[in-house]
Amino acid sequence: xxxxxxxxxxxxxxxxxxxxxxxxxxxxxxxxxxxxxxxxxxxxxxxxxxxxxxxxxxxxxxxxxxxxxxxxxxxxxxxxxxxxxxxxxxxxxxxxxxxxxxxxxxxxxxxxxxxxxxxxxxxxxxxxxxxxxxxxxxxxxxxxxx
Numbered sequence: 743x744x745x746x747x748x749x750x751x752x753x754x755x756x757x758x759x760x761x762x763x764x765x766x767x768x769x770x771x772x773x774x775x776x777x778x779x780x781x782x783x784x785x786x787x788x789x790x791x792x793x794x795x796x797x798x799x800x801x802x803x804x805x806x807x808x809x810x811x812x813x814x815x816x817x818x819x820x821x822x823x824x825x826x827x828x829x830x831x832x833x834x835x836x837x838x839x840x841x842x843x844x845x846x847x848x849x850x851x852x853x854x855x856x857x858x859x860x861x862x863x864x865x866x867x868x869x870x871x872x873x874x875x876x877x878x879x880x881x882x883x884x885x886x887x888x
Contacts, residue, residue, distance in 0.1 A: 743876060745867040747804035747817070750847040757801060761794055768793075801846050806867055808876055813853075815863055817844045822863060826880045828855040833887035835864055853877075 768790040772782055800818030807814040813824045822844070835852040838845065843864035850866030851873070867873040874886060 743808045745806045745808075745869065745873050747806070747845060748847040748850075748866045748868045749801070750849075752848050753801075753846045757797065760797065764793060764797075765790060804844055804846055804866075806865055806873070808880065813877070813880075815844050815865060820844060824853065824855050824863070825857065827883075828857045829877070829881045829884050830854045830856060831885040831887065832874060832877060834870075838864065 768786050772779070772786065796818070800820070804817035807816070811825060813826065813829070815822045815824065822842075831854040833852050833854070834849070836849055837852075838848055838850070841852075841862060841864055842858070842860040843850075845864050845866035847866035850864055851870060852862050852864050854862040877884065878886065
């Protein structure tokens with residue numbers, strides 16, 4: 743079963759601001775430097791395009807997959823396999839700026855597990871109630887906070 747990440751308005755605005763700042767930082771040298779404008783536009787356009795594509799890939803490809811033995815949390819090139827037996831607790835969270843997170847919303851769930859380098863992962867499934875129900879089926883030993 744696959745759950746997509748919720749993308750809220752706050753995160754969309756945040757991403758747009760980051761892309762605008764990146765565009766300004768990338769193309770500002772065009773106004774300061776002389777030389778062949780076409781070459782500069784092509785090189786900077788490729789740099790801007792590659793970084794923007796990477797940001798969008800990491801954001802828009804976030805998904806949470808319930809597999810046979812583990813929960814796969816992925817976004818762009820980042821992947822975490824969380825064995826069900828290592829999951830200890832699931833709790834709501836709004837702390838989006840700290841810890842290991844693969845989410846694109848201000849509100850989400852924090853999954854605590856014993857094999858984590860940081861102790862937990864923060865996620866934001868589109869349907870958190872259904873996600874928690876599915877997680878309870880696979881991890882009956884897990885604590886769930888409201």
